[in-house]
Amino acid sequence: xxLRPDPTFHPSPKMxxxxxxxxxxxxxxxxxxxxxxxxxxxxxxxxxSDTYSQIxxxxxxxxxxxxxxxxxWNACSSSLSPLTGHAFLExxxxxxxxxxxxxxxxxxxxxxxxxxxxxxxxxxELMAKTGYSRPHTIHCGPEGIYxxxxxxxxxxxxxxxxxxxxxxxxxxxxxxxxxxxxxxxxKHYDFWWNLPRDYMVSSEWGLPPQxxxxxxxxxxLSNKYGHTIHFWxxxxxxxxxxxDLGENHQMALEIRPAHDPIKEYGFCGVVVDTTNLQGAIFTxxxxxxxxWQAKKxxxxxxxxxxxxxxxxxxxxxxAVPPLVTDIDLSMDDKYLYVACxxxxxxxxxxxxxxxxxxxxxxxxxxxxxxxxxxPNGEDFGYGPQMVEISRDGKRVYWTNSLYSTWDDQFYPGxxxxxxxxANVGENGGITLDEKFWTKFxxxxxxxxxxxxxxxxxxxxxxxxxx
Amino acid sequence: xDLTTAAGLWLAVILSGLYHGLNPGMGWPLAVSSALFExxxxxxxxxxxxxxxxxxxxxxxxxxPFSMMTLLIDYxxxxxxxxxLIVIAMGLYLAITRRHPRxxxxxxxHRLALWSFLVALAxxxxxxxxxxxxxLCAIEELDQGHKAASALMTTTTLALGVAILHTxxxxxxxxxxxxxxxxxxxxxxxxxxxxxxxxxxxxxLIVVGGIGLLTAL
Numbered sequence: 068x069x070l071r072p073d074p075t076f077h078p079s080p081k082m083x084x085x086x087x088x089x090x091x092x093x094x095x096x097x098x099x100x101x102x103x104x105x106x107x108x109x110x111x112x113x114x115x116s117d118t119y120s121q122i123x124x125x126x127x128x129x130x131x132x133x134x135x136x137x138x139x140w141n142a143c144s145s146s147l148s149p150l151t152g153h154a155f156l157e158x159x160x161x162x163x164x165x166x167x168x169x170x171x172x173x174x175x176x177x178x179x180x181x182x183x184x185x186x187x188x189x190x191x192e193l194m195a196k197t198g199y200s201r202p203h204t205i206h207c208g209p210e211g212i213y214x215x216x217x218x219x220x221x222x223x224x225x226x227x228x229x230x231x232x233x234x235x236x237x238x239x240x241x242x243x244x245x246x247x248x249x250x251x252x253x254k255h256y257d258f259w260w261n262l263p264r265d266y267m268v269s270s271e272w273g274l275p276p277q278x279x280x281x282x283x284x285x286x287x288l289s290n291k292y293g294h295t296i297h298f299w300x301x302x303x304x305x306x307x308x309x310x311d312l313g314e315n316h317q318m319a320l321e322i323r324p325a326h327d328p329i330k331e332y333g334f335c336g337v338v339v340d341t342t343n344l345q346g347a348i349f350t351x352x353x354x355x356x357x358x359w360q361a362k363k364x365x366x367x368x369x370x371x372x373x374x375x376x377x378x379x380x381x382x383x384x385x386a387v388p389p390l391v392t393d394i395d396l397s398m399d400d401k402y403l404y405v406a407c408x409x410x411x412x413x414x415x416x417x418x419x420x421x422x423x424x425x426x427x428x429x430x431x432x433x434x435x436x437x438x439x440x441x442p443n444g445e446d447f448g449y450g451p452q453m454v455e456i457s458r459d460g461k462r463v464y465w466t467n468s469l470y471s472t473w474d475d476q477f478y479p480g481x482x483x484x485x486x487x488x489a490n491v492g493e494n495g496g497i498t499l500d501e502k503f504w505t506k507f508x509x510x511x512x513x514x515x516x517x518x519x520x521x522x523x524x525x526x527x528x529x530x531x532x533x
Numbered sequence: 534x535d536l537t538t539a540a541g542l543w544l545a546v547i548l549s550g551l552y553h554g555l556n557p558g559m560g561w562p563l564a565v566s567s568a569l570f571e572x573x574x575x576x577x578x579x580x581x582x583x584x585x586x587x588x589x590x591x592x593x594x595x596x597x598p599f600s601m602m603t604l605l606i607d608y609x610x611x612x613x614x615x616x617x618l619i620v621i622a623m624g625l626y627l628a629i630t631r632r633h634p635r636x637x638x639x640x641x642x643h644r645l646a647l648w649s650f651l652v653a654l655a656x657x658x659x660x661x662x663x664x665x666x667x668x669l670c671a672i673e674e675l676d677q678g679h680k681a682a683s684a685l686m687t688t689t690t691l692a693l694g695v696a697i698l699h700t701x702x703x704x705x706x707x708x709x710x711x712x713x714x715x716x717x718x719x720x721x722x723x724x725x726x727x728x729x730x731x732x733x734x735x736x737x738l739i740v741v742g743g744i745g746l747l748t749a750l
Contacts, residue, residue: 072725082720150637150638150642150648151637209638242635265641328570531569533569
C-alpha cells in the first residue's frame with residue numbers, strides 16, 4: 068500500500084497520455100507443444116538503451132502446458148474512482164492466466180529485473196469457487212479484479228456457461244461469479260466497461276471444444292461461433308441488452324470502448340464474415356433514447372490466392388481472409404489499430420468520427436501468402452496479431468501468434484516468435500521501426516504485450532479528458 | 534455547567550464536519566466528476582446537495598437512537614461509556630482490517646445520496662459524532678434538571694442541531710475543495726495530493742471515543 072496514489076494511476080486518459088513514456092514491456096511467451104514452461108519476457112523498449120528491443124529478463128513458470136494468452140494488472144487508473152475513495156493500491160502484480168490449464172499466476176514485477184511468482188491459483192480452486200475454466204481477459208474493476216473465462220465446468224468446459232469472476236485485488240482470493248442475470252449469454256471472450264457510466268460490454272469467441280484443438284471448420288461454416296455482444300448493467304450485474312451482429316459475423320472478439328468515459332461508444336472486431344470472408348469492425352453506441360446499437364463500420368476484403376499457396380483449411384476458398392484477430396484504440400480515441408492476421412497487415416483507422424472510420428495508415432508484414440519481410444530483412448512469421456499502443460499514441464507494438472493450434476492450421480510449421488514496433492506519424496500513418504526486432508528463445512511463440520505503467524488496453528478511467 | 538465545554542463541543546461538531554468534508558472518501562471527488570461529465574460548474578452543487586443529504590441522514594440515523602437512550606437518565610454514564618467503547622472499537626476495526634466494504638462498490642454511480650449515506654455509516658463518520666453529542670446532552674441535562682417531559686424534545690432538537698451544523702460544515706469544506714479542484718487545481722490534484730487518510734481516520738475515531746470515555750468516567 069502507498070500513502071499517495073500510484074504515480075501510474077491517472078484520473079483521465081489525457082493525463083495518462085502526458086505521463087512519462089514506457090521503458091519496459093512485458094510479453095508473454097508460450098511453448099506451442101507444451102514441452103517447455105511458458106514465461107514472461109521483460110523487453111527493453113527504451114531507444115537510448117544498448118539493449119533496445121531485446122529481452123532483458125525472463126521468468127518461467129514451474130508447470131507445463133499453461134498456454135499463456137492474455138494478462139493484466141492487479142490495479143490501474145480505475146483505483147482513482149471517486150466512488151471507492153481508496154487510491155492507494157500499487158500497480159505491482161501481473162495476473163497471468165493459463166488459457167489451457169486454467170491455472171492463474173500472480174507475478175510480482177515491482178522489480179522487473181527480478182520478478183517473481185507471488186501466488187499460483189490452481190484450476191481446481193477456480194472451478195470450486197466459480198464453476199468456470201479457461202480464464203482470459205483481466206480488468207481492474209470497482210471491487211476487485213474481473214477475469215473473463217471461456218469455459219464452464221467438466222472436462223471439455225461445456226458444463227454450464229462461461230462467465231466472469233471477481234478476485235480480490237490485494238489477497239488474490241477468488242470471490243466468486245460476477246453474473247446475476249446473464250440473459251442469453253452462453254459463450255464468452257472479452258469484456259470492458261465504462262465505470263462512471265456503469266455499463267460493461269462482453270463478447271463471444273466459442274466454447275473450448277471449438278478452439279482448443281484448432282478451429283472447427285464445420286462449426287465455422289455453420290456459424291456456430293459467437294456473434295453476439297452483450298451490454299451489461301455493470302453494478303446490477305445483469306444483461307441489459309444483447310445484440311446479435313448477424314450469425315455470419317463469426318467470432319466477435321475484442322471490445323474496445325472509448326477511453327474517455329464521457330463518450331458512450333466503442334468498437335468490436337469480427338474475425339470473419341462467413342458469407343464473403345471479410346473481416347469487420349462494428350461500432351457500438353448508446354443512442355439518444357439510451358438504447359444500445361451496433362453497426363458495421365469497417366470491412367476488409369479477402370485477397371484471392373492460388374490454392375497451392377494456401378493451407379488445407381483455406382484451399383477450398385481460393386482466397387486469404389483478413390482474419391481480424393485483435394484491435395486496439397489509442398488513448399485519445401483517435402486511431403483504431405486493426406490486426407489482419409491472415410493478410411499480414413496492420414491497419415490504422417482514423418475513428419475521430421466513430422461511425423465513419425477512415426483508413427489512415429497501413430503496414431504490411433508477414434501473412435499467409437504475402438509473407439512480407441521486416442524492413443530489417445528478417446522473416447516475420449505468421450501475421451500481425453496482439454497489438455498494444457503506447458500511452459502517448461506514438462508507438463505501436465505487436466506480436467505474431469494467435470493461439471497454438473490455430474497458428475498451426477493457418478501457418479503450418481514453426482515460424483518463430485516476433486515482436487515489432489511501428490512509429491505513428493504526426494498526422495497518422497505508421498512505419499515499422501527498423502531497429503526494433505526482438506529475439507525470442509527457441510521454441511517459443513509470443514502473445515500479449517503489456518507496457519510498464521499501463522497501456523491502451525489496461526487502464527479504465529473515471530474522469531473525462533478536459 | 535461551564536460554557537467553555539459546551540463551546541468546545543460545538544466547535545468539535547463543526548471541525549469534524551470540516552474534516553469529513555475534506556476527506557475524498559466522503560465524496561467531494563464525485564461532485565467534481567459530476568461537473569466534468571455535465572461540462573458545467575453548476576453541476577457541482579446538486580451533487581454536493583445529494584452527498585450532504587446522505588451524510589445528514591446517516592448522522593440522524595445514528596444520533597437519534599442515542600437521543601432516545603439519553604432519556605434513561607439513571608444510565609447516562611453507562612451509555613456514554615458504551616458509546617465511547619463502540620467508537621473506539623470501530624476505530625480499531627478500521628485501523629486493523631484496512632479493508633473496504635465490498636457492498637459499497639455495488640451502488641450505482643448516480644445514487645449519490647445513498648452512496649454518501651452508506652459510506653458515512655460504513656466508515657464510522659456518523660459514529661464519530663456520538664461522543665460529542667452525548668457530551669452536549671450531559672450539559673443540557675445539568676442545565677435543565679430532570680424535566681422528563683421536555684427532555685425528549687431537547688435531546689432530539691440537540692441531535693438535529695448537531696447533524697445540521699456538522700453537515701453544513703461538511704458541505705462547506707467539501708464544496709470548497711470540489712470547487713477549487715474543478716476551477717483551479719485540476720484533476721492532477723487528485724492523483725498528486727491525495728493522501729491515505731485511512732489510518733488517520735481510524736485514529737480520529739479512537740481519539741474521539743477515548744475522550745468520550747474519559748469525560749464519562
